Amino acid sequence: MNTQTTLSDAIAALQAETGVRMERAAIHQVREEAPGDASPDAWLDVISPQAQPVRFAAEIKAVDRFHTLGTLQARARQRREPTVLVAPFVTTEAARQCRSLGLNFIDAAGNAYLDVPGCFVYVTGKPRPESARPVGRFKSLTPAGLRIVFALLTRPALATGTYRDIATAADVALGTVGDVLADLQARGHLAPTEPRRLLAPGALQEEWATHFPVKLRPRLHARRFAAPAADWWKGVDLRTQQAVWGGEVAAYHLTGYLQPEQSTIYTAKPEALILKHRLRPDPTGAIEVLDTFWPLAEEADAASATVPPLLVYADLMASADPRNIDTAQRIRAQYLDTGRDAQDSA
Numbered sequence: 283m284n285t286q287t288t289l290s291d292a293i294a295a296l297q298a299e300t301g302v303r304m305e306r307a308a309i310h311q312v313r314e315e316a317p318g319d320a321s322p323d324a325w326l327d328v329i330s331p332q333a334q335p336v337r338f339a340a341e342i343k344a345v346d347r348f349h350t351l352g353t354l355q356a357r358a359r360q361r362r363e364p365t366v367l368v369a370p371f372v373t374t375e376a377a378r379q380c381r382s383l384g385l386n387f388i389d390a391a392g393n394a395y396l397d398v399p400g401c402f403v404y405v406t407g408k409p410r411p412e413s414a415r416p417v418g419r420f421k422s423l424t425p426a427g428l429r430i431v432f433a434l435l436t437r438p439a440l441a442t443g444t445y446r447d448i449a450t451a452a453d454v455a456l457g458t459v460g461d462v463l464a465d466l467q468a469r470g471h472l473a474p475t476e477p478r479r480l481l482a483p484g485a486l487q488e489e490w491a492t493h494f495p496v497k498l499r500p501r502l503h504a505r506r507f508a509a510p511a512a513d514w515w516k517g518v519d520l521r522t523q524q525a526v527w528g529g530e531v532a533a534y535h536l537t538g539y540l541q542p543e544q545s546t547i548y549t550a551k552p553e554a555l556i557l558k559h560r561l562r563p564d565p566t567g568a569i570e571v572l573d574t575f576w577p578l579a580e581e582a583d584a585a586s587a588t589v590p591p592l593l594v595y596a597d598l599m600a601s602a603d604p605r606n607i608d609t610a611q612r613i614r615a616q617y618l619d620t621g622r623d624a625q626d627s628a
Contacts, residue, residue: 285342289324291390291411292368299392300403303329307337326366328401336398338366338386345369351376352599352607353488355383364398370411377406379602421465423489426454428498429575430462431490434480436576436590441478453576487592487618494593495600502575505552508567510560515545521587523558524578525549529570529597532588533609536617540609545569546597548589550578591617 293304307325322339329335339361341354351367358365367380367387380387381395381404388394391408421427433452434441440451445459452459466472471486473479480486509515515531527535529546545568549555552571561569588594591613598610 285323288344288370288390289340289342289368291370292388293326295390295392296388296394296403299405299408300394302394302396302401302403304338304388305329322361322365324368325363326368328396328398330400334400336401337363338398339363340366340368342368345372345376351379351383351385352602352610353492355385355604356599356607356611358385366396372406374406383602383604420469421458421461422469422471423493423497424462425498425501426452426458427462427465428490428494429454430459431466431486432494432576432590432592435483435487435490435592438480438483441472441480451577484618487595490592491596491599494596498575499572499600502548502572504570504572505563506565506567507556507561507569507571508564509545509569512568514559515542518559519587520547520549520555523549523555524551525555526574526578526587526589528572528589528593529601530606530609532594533598533606533613535588536591536594537609537612539612540605543568544601547571548574548593550574 289306293306297303304326307327323342324340326338326340327335328338339358341357343354345351345354345367354365354367364386367385369387369389371391372380372387372389372393377387377393377395381397384397386396386398388396389408391411392405393408394403394405396403422431429452430448433448437451440448443451446456448459448463449456463472463478466486467474471481473481515527520526525547526532526549527546528548529544530540530542531545533540534542547555547569549571550573552573555561555571561571589597595610595613595618598606598613601607
């Protein structure tokens with residue numbers, strides 16, 4: 283994606299569709315940058331004849347699924363100025379989610395949501411322009427690629443291992459490893475020289491958390507169940523049943539902050555788990571059971587009671603629930619941003 287082209291096309295589409303004028307702010311007019319990783323890709327001003335100009339912090343991202351919007355909302359909350367997502371295309375479903383989250387957006391098709399003093403715009407349903415149609419795909423963002431990246435992020439020392447070591451840890455075919463590592467090197471995520479090591483793993487964590495709900499999670503045979511009691515999960519140790527907590531229950535165990543309403547379980551033997559805890563099938567149930575996609579820890583120690591923090595973070599961010607997003611940021615700060623960019627806890 284060419285970010286400058288996306289920005290120009292989206293600004294032009296907004297004016298053509300609604301008459302609202304948006305222009306890029308001159309650098310010398312920007313007095314205060316956002317802190318840390320909340321720094322925007324651009325600063326934009328909406329010019330309205332009925333009100334004072336409104337300055338936006340722009341995030342230029344190729345996002346058309348609601349799963350990734352929680353990350354942008356969390357970053358927006360660190361800023362004084364309102365945030366606007368600038369994308370090649372935003373689907374109708376993602377547009378509704380943006381409005382629900384209070385996240386402004388514009389895209390190159392003319393779809394938009396802006397809600398600031400003196401300006402309200404909501405346009406959806408415009409078709410995807412040809413320029414925004416995806417071309418090709420990165421090997422590391424395929425389902426097998428995401429398994430490999432997860433293994434590398436949660437077990438950093440694995441990067442120096444053999445291809446067979448990596449394939450075993452990721453539970454993928456040996457022949458997929460070379461292409462995925464080459465892709466990571468080409469995109470600047472993996473050092474091109476020996477010894478292999480991840481570069482800026484924080485960015486790769488965000489990429490993985492963004493694509494996991496869309497590319498890999500749907501392949502994990504998710505099933506929903508109900509339990510005899512709402513608090514059935516309290517005191518339950520899944521480790522003896524080849525299962526671990528994900529999602530909200532895992533977040534509770536890691537932070538003690540979130541009171542779970544939904545239970546997510548990753549397991550290698552779902553039948554035994556379902557029978558032991560008398561779970562009954564229920565498409566609207568609060569319990570979701572998914573297949574594991576990595577080898578569970580062989581030893582039943584405290585660190586193996588939950589999925590790795592990266593997966594907990596991805597589960598919470600994918601929910602787009604504000605309370606989950608708050609907790610996800612705590613997990614990121616505590617487990618993913620402290621120099622332990624990836625934990626060897628798989």
